[in-house]
Amino acid sequence: MSTAEFESVDVLESEITTPAAAATTELEARNVSVWFGQRKVLEGVNMSFPKNSVTALIGPSGCGKSTFIRTLNRLHELLPGAALAGEILYEGRDIYSRDVDPVHIRLAIGMVFQKPNPFPSMTIRGNVLSGLKLSGMKRSNHDDIVEETLTAAGLWTEVKDRLDRAGGELSGGQQQRLVIARALAVQPHVLLMDEPCSALDPASTLKIEETIRQLSKEVTIIIVTHNMQQAVRVADNTAFFLAAENEPGRVIEQGATTEIFGNPQDERTLDYVNGRFG
Amino acid sequence: MTTQTLDPTALPNLAEQRPQRPWRKRTPRFKLAVVLAVIIPAVVTWFLWQTSTIPTPVLLVAIYLPMQLIASTLASIVTRGRRGIADSIVIVSAIGATVFSLVILLSLIGALIVRGWKALSPSFLLQNNIYISPSTPLEYGGIGHAVLGTALIVFLASLVAVPIGIATAIYITEVRGRAVPYVRFFVQSMSGVPSVVAGLFILTTLIVTGALTQSALAGGLAYAILMLPTVARTAEEVLRLVPDELRTGALALGSTRARTVFRVVLPAARTGIVTAIILGIARIIGETAPLLLAAGNSDQTILNPTGSPVASLPTYIFNNVALPYPDAVTRAWGAALALMIFVAILFTLARVLSRGRLGR
Ligand SMILES: Nc1ncnc2c1ncn2[C@@H]1O[C@H](COP(=O)(O)OP(=O)(O)OP(=O)(O)O)[C@@H](O)[C@H]1O
Ligand SMILES: [Mg+2]
Numbered sequence: 001m002s003t004a005e006f007e008s009v010d011v012l013e014s015e016i017t018t019p020a021a022a023a024t025t026e027l028e029a030r031n032v033s034v035w036f037g038q039r040k041v042l043e044g045v046n047m048s049f050p051k052n053s054v055t056a057l058i059g060p061s062g063c064g065k066s067t068f069i070r071t072l073n074r075l076h077e078l079l080p081g082a083a084l085a086g087e088i089l090y091e092g093r094d095i096y097s098r099d100v101d102p103v104h105i106r107l108a109i110g111m112v113f114q115k116p117n118p119f120p121s122m123t124i125r126g127n128v129l130s131g132l133k134l135s136g137m138k139r140s141n142h143d144d145i146v147e148e149t150l151t152a153a154g155l156w157t158e159v160k161d162r163l164d165r166a167g168g169e170l171s172g173g174q175q176q177r178l179v180i181a182r183a184l185a186v187q188p189h190v191l192l193m194d195e196p197c198s199a200l201d202p203a204s205t206l207k208i209e210e211t212i213r214q215l216s217k218e219v220t221i222i223i224v225t226h227n228m229q230q231a232v233r234v235a236d237n238t239a240f241f242l243a244a245e246n247e248p249g250r251v252i253e254q255g256a257t258t259e260i261f262g263n264p265q266d267e268r269t270l271d272y273v274n275g276r277f278g
Numbered sequence: 279m280t281t282q283t284l285d286p287t288a289l290p291n292l293a294e295q296r297p298q299r300p301w302r303k304r305t306p307r308f309k310l311a312v313v314l315a316v317i318i319p320a321v322v323t324w325f326l327w328q329t330s331t332i333p334t335p336v337l338l339v340a341i342y343l344p345m346q347l348i349a350s351t352l353a354s355i356v357t358r359g360r361r362g363i364a365d366s367i368v369i370v371s372a373i374g375a376t377v378f379s380l381v382i383l384l385s386l387i388g389a390l391i392v393r394g395w396k397a398l399s400p401s402f403l404l405q406n407n408i409y410i411s412p413s414t415p416l417e418y419g420g421i422g423h424a425v426l427g428t429a430l431i432v433f434l435a436s437l438v439a440v441p442i443g444i445a446t447a448i449y450i451t452e453v454r455g456r457a458v459p460y461v462r463f464f465v466q467s468m469s470g471v472p473s474v475v476a477g478l479f480i481l482t483t484l485i486v487t488g489a490l491t492q493s494a495l496a497g498g499l500a501y502a503i504l505m506l507p508t509v510a511r512t513a514e515e516v517l518r519l520v521p522d523e524l525r526t527g528a529l530a531l532g533s534t535r536a537r538t539v540f541r542v543v544l545p546a547a548r549t550g551i552v553t554a555i556i557l558g559i560a561r562i563i564g565e566t567a568p569l570l571l572a573a574g575n576s577d578q579t580i581l582n583p584t585g586s587p588v589a590s591l592p593t594y595i596f597n598n599v600a601l602p603y604p605d606a607v608t609r610a611w612g613a614a615l616a617l618m619i620f621v622a623i624l625f626t627l628a629r630v631l632s633r634g635r636l637g638r
Contacts, residue, residue, distance in 0.1 A: 035297040044292045074301065083297030096300040099307075101358060136361065 032086035043248040056231035059241030064249030073109035110188030116175035118167035131186035149181035154207030315353035319345040397612025407577035412606040424594040434498025443509025469507035477568030497573025509558040516550025552632035566592035
């Protein structure tokens with residue numbers, strides 16, 4: 001009951017502040033609910049992602065943030081028992097409509113995962129370029145792409161002398177930056193990042209955040225993070241997810257990051273962003 | 279600026295939402311393309327089969343297969359664009375290869391059933407071969423003694439080969455001792471030993487020297503020689519697939535290496551280990567030569583693992599299949615069919631039992 005109330009508060013507010021946002025919306029979730037088997041893990045998520053914006057998804061562990069972003073590029077359906085209701089519109093079209101090829105969606109909406117997953121049989125260079133090979137995408141000047149993306153991911157200086165070594169030889173944090181570079185090489189329009197910095201040191205984290213800001217000039221970014229400061233630093237908008245005991249996760253509050261952190265409307269958001277629970 | 283831009287009245291009612299799997303839906307165009315791609319080559323081939331004199335295999339390989347490939351490729355171009363071509367070629371080749379091997383397998387099983395079915399009866403499965411001559415009618419005698427003999431020999435072989443094989447795999451992947459390259463080399467060489475040599479080895483080292491007589495134990499030892507490398511190599515491969523994080527995770531909890539292996543690594547690889555054992559048994563269960571040399575043959579039901587020669591299904595088949603009596607030959611086919619059925623039951627059981635509640 002209470003969530004419906006808060007949702008309507010949000011909607012009212014948004015109508016006042018951003019009447020024209022719909023025109024630039026790149027990705028939009030409408031009433032998305034998600035199940036694993038019979039268990040509902042996410043309910044009624046409505047969210048829109050304006051083009052070239054950064055949106056942070058925050059909330060306690062297990063509330064469905066990873067599950068939600070996996071529905072955004074059709075990776076959710078690969079899990080056993082996965083089911084879904086609602087719509088996800090990318091550039092105005094439902095990505096789950098039956099004439100949409102998931103391959104196109106995943107190419108346009110890239111993803112960086114919680115755990116670094118470089119391909120062990122490929123070199124560092126091969127890993128960066130792997131997306132081009134796997135998707136059959138043609139881009140010239142591979143050397144430039146490698147340097148550009150590795151620089152953007154903040155890894156270039158560390159690996160430029162050993163591009164032909166195996167990707168698995170890098171440290172965990174370096175591997176994470178490698179897979180970020182890999183995701184950038186196919187030039188996605190939207191980049192989903194699931195706690196990309198959870199394995200990184202503060203310096204690399206800052207580099208990645210800089211990269212995110214830089215990228216957001218051309219790419220729409222959705223980032224899951226447990227780091228409040230990070231959300232404040234990088235995100236234009238923030239959405240707070242919460243799952244009450246034995247209930248599916250819901251979006252409690254969403255809006256401009258400054259609002260969510262500076263002037264949250266919901267008690268629970270206030271508690272969470274101030275580190276008082278979760 | 280906020281992310282909310284939706285008009286709540288335009289949204290469907292949450293309570294009416296049901297879990298759906300939209301990714302399973304196909305467009306009518308897709309369905310039509312698939313149906314046409316399946317039907318057209320089949321109909322054309324059937325028509326040619328009815329009207330022309332082209333031999334069936336040629337028709338299937340030279341006309342149906344290429345036509346099906348082209349039809350599927352066209353269908354995927356229509357539905358998915360150029361990107362679909364490679365997919366469709368892979369899928370059609372995979373289905374084609376599967377059908378091909380299934381046809382071969384099914385015709386083998388078919389032959390077994392057609393020729394062996396007549397022999398199969400409860401008494402055939404339970405009785406032994408005493409007082410039965412090759413010309414005795416089918417109603418008399420059976421393979422009960424051979425079934426028990428094979429079971430006994432395979433059991434003894436597993437008793438030896440499974441622990442040693444798994445221990446070898448553990449040595450290679452978990453202990454990682456200094457002798458690993460040599461051990462792997464010997465295991466690999468052992469897998470090349472011809473089965474008759476395994477029988478001869480037992481014959482010359484244990485039977486001729488008087489340590490054993492031809493018996494289930496001697497046959498089991500010969501089988502164990504053949505089974506060991508298969509179990510060891512397969513177990514090694516599956517243990518290798520267990521991620522190192524699990525090992526370090528257990529060690530970081532203060533586990534000893536032995537406990538890590540037995541409580542964490544082996545359980546994680548459980549289904550794979552069962553596969554290793556199944557492959558080991560599959561490797562030996564039909565071998566005839568080692569048993570002719572090491573286990574001998576008998577018409578009686580023998581349960582004593584040492585002391586007297588014992589019958590087994592392979593030797594029973596071997597002894598009957600070339601006889602100039604139709605009933606004896608039918609018995610051989612019946613025994614082969616029974617062997618196949620037992621193996622299928624055994625492997626299914628092993629699979630079901632190993633599945634468990636947790637794990638992969
Ligand atoms: N493959 C799966 N099968 C069944 N249930 C799952 C699966 N993946 C996730 N879940 C369940 O869905 C819920 C949401 O999980 P999810 O991974 O999305 O949480 P999260 O918000 O990303 O948490 P974290 O911050 O810890 O990463 C959890 O209750 C989890 O148990
Ligand atoms: Mg997560």
